[in-house]
Amino acid sequence: MKNSFVYKYLSLRNSESLGRFLTTMAALIAIVSTITIVVFISLKGLSTFTTNGVSLKEFLFSTNWLPDRPLAEGGPQVGVLAFIIGSLVVSMLAVLVSAPLSIACAVFIVEIAPYWGQRFLQPAIELLAGIPSVVYGYIGLSVLVPFIRDNIGGLGFSVLAGFLVLSVMILPTIVSMLIDSLKSLPRDYKEASLALGSTRWQAIRLVLIPAARSGLVTGIVLGLARAFGEALAVQMVIGNTRVMPTSILDPVITLTSAITMDMGNTPMGSLWNNALWSMGLLLLIMSFIFILIVRYGVRRGGISR
Amino acid sequence: MTQSKISVKNLNMYYGDFHALKNVNLEVEANQVTALIGPSGCGKSTFLRVLNRMNDLIEGVKVEGSVLLDGCDIYRPEEDVVNLRKRIGMVFQRPNPFPMSVYDNIAYGPRIHGIKDKRKLDEIVEKSLRAAVIWDEVQDRLYKSAIGLSGGQQQRICIARLLAVEPEVLLMDEPTSALDPLATMKIEELIQALKKEYTIIIVTHNMQQAARVSDVTAFFLTGDLLEYGKTDTIFTKPTDKRTEDYITGRFG
Ligand SMILES: Nc1ncnc2c1ncn2[C@@H]1O[C@H](COP(=O)(O)OP(=O)(O)OP(=O)(O)O)[C@@H](O)[C@H]1O
């Protein structure tokens, strides 16, 4: 044992090597679990196409979701376009609501009222990040949904309820990215603008916010990723009907909620079950793309200083 | 008697309890270059920022006395600070072009003051860049980011950006301290050329620079304006011993 490779390589005699051993192990565990998860989801997700012979085109671009229909009646079909559209619509609208609100909050905290902003508003917004999604869903379900039903129309379970709940959930993500990037700007920008005879508002709108755009884009992409991946809160308020919505008051379904709704009652290995895994794989690919955008797209498009 | 462009009377300035400028009296004539010299921390930047009210941004600042621009007190309550800063522009120690294209940097000032016409803007941009002697170097990269330019080019962009709003007075706080000798020389030549149309006040730590570019020199020491007068006189026959010590480098 004393001459074993591990023993020698890490020479477990002193605490320095023990530290190295522990951190190396932790890193290995992280890497191995990431790889196994990706491989597992890929294998499962691809079996829809390999084992069941569904074409990728049908899966992505058809709205016919009939996984339990027998062959005689035209089934089974697993087109998930409605889910993809649902996910996209709900998350993009959430970002559309959240982004301007976040800009206002971040500007208030950094530029307008740093004292009140950093003492009260910022902690309040950070607190939002810590609220469990089931609580968001529950509040949406018991407050927002009845409110929409009674005051605006429809069933209440709707695209509208979904993106409103999501927009609050992703607010902290966008705000904190923006705050960081506004704070990292040199003071000189603001002074230079003021010294040219701009108002404070012009300096903020025309110099500071554009200069912080890389943070804004990062925040928006991360927010989009979070919105896209959120299942529980959304599922509780959007009604989950498998048809294309035609207005924001219509119920809708997303990739995530479609998976959570069906995963318990489909047998492993069936087409239906495999299709759910394919949707999971799709989500994984999407979040991978989001990460790539943040890591490479934003940095290159951003300002090099 | 002609009226001074800027006339500072019994000016006292405080950062909270700290008395940063002590009873300063100074007349700045139009179309002259006034150099402010003095050891670090003596209040040169503070004085400069009093003149365009940039100190308003700092909490706890108190200004007493009067600062007249063309005979009008810029500290009177109804003064339009935004318009004042348009008339008295400032170049900073560190070149600070905005992170946008060269064109947008120069057009920024005119745009915020309401000029939208593209042809007019093109004209102003070219004119300002020429006046700041940077046109030849940037004319084929007008639409690229100004951040990619060298320090000396950036500083001239900042000067051009300022000229584009057509100020009357240029305040320059150590505009060449971050630049190499060649870039410094270009800025100094520029200052000489600009004084035909502008009144210039420049802070510098470089005695040769003060001697080269200025008509009038003012020497500050720990918040006091010890001495001011014709640059030639200050540099050859200073009345105060401390001025002489500082100029000849025998100081502290
Ligand atoms: N925002 C501020 N709050 C409090 N004190 C300040 C502030 N800015 C400057 N001071 C003080 O006022 C005095 C004058 O500062 P100022 O920046 O005007 O000096 P300076 O002559 O420009 O020096 P330097 O040559 O190093 O730039 C210094 O003692 C400085 O510590």
Ligand SMILES: [Mg+2]
């Ligand atoms: Mg200074």
